[in-house]
Amino acid sequence: MESQEIICKKCNSCGFLTISAIHHCPECSKINWVDYNLTGHGRIYSYSKINVGFGKMTNQTPYFLTLIKLEEGLNILAIIDDSFSKKISFNGKVKFAVLTDDKIYKFNIIE
Numbered sequence: 001m002e003s004q005e006i007i008c009k010k011c012n013s014c015g016f017l018t019i020s021a022i023h024h025c026p027e028c029s030k031i032n033w034v035d036y037n038l039t040g041h042g043r044i045y046s047y048s049k050i051n052v053g054f055g056k057m058t059n060q061t062p063y064f065l066t067l068i069k070l071e072e073g074l075n076i077l078a079i080i081d082d083s084f085s086k087k088i089s090f091n092g093k094v095k096f097a098v099l100t101d102d103k104i105y106k107f108n109i110i111e
């Protein structure tokens with residue numbers, strides 16, 4: 001199901017944040033996770049234009065695959081949803097838009 005919220009796991013013992021499905025906290029080795037709502041604000045750390053997609057993305061080319069650094073410090077691999085109506089740039093501000101049914105994070109450029 002599509003989600004308008006971007007949620008990660010937060011270690012309740014040491015504060016470590018992750019969007020990955022992991023068992024033990026890699027920082028403190030505890031198993032004490034709680035859901036944590038991220039703001040969805042971040043900046044483009046890196047991007048690449050994809051002209052030949054595969055799998056679920058075959059029919060969505062061309063698109064920009066980006067590595068986004070969220071303001072909470074997490075890095076997330078995502079697609080820029082509006083990259084052809086606005087100029088994509090390194091360090092450009094983005095805001096989370098949606099997590100699709102296919103578990104693809106999509107962001108919009110806000111600056």
Ligand SMILES: [Zn+2]
Nearest residue numbers: 011014025028
């Ligand atoms: Zn921890």
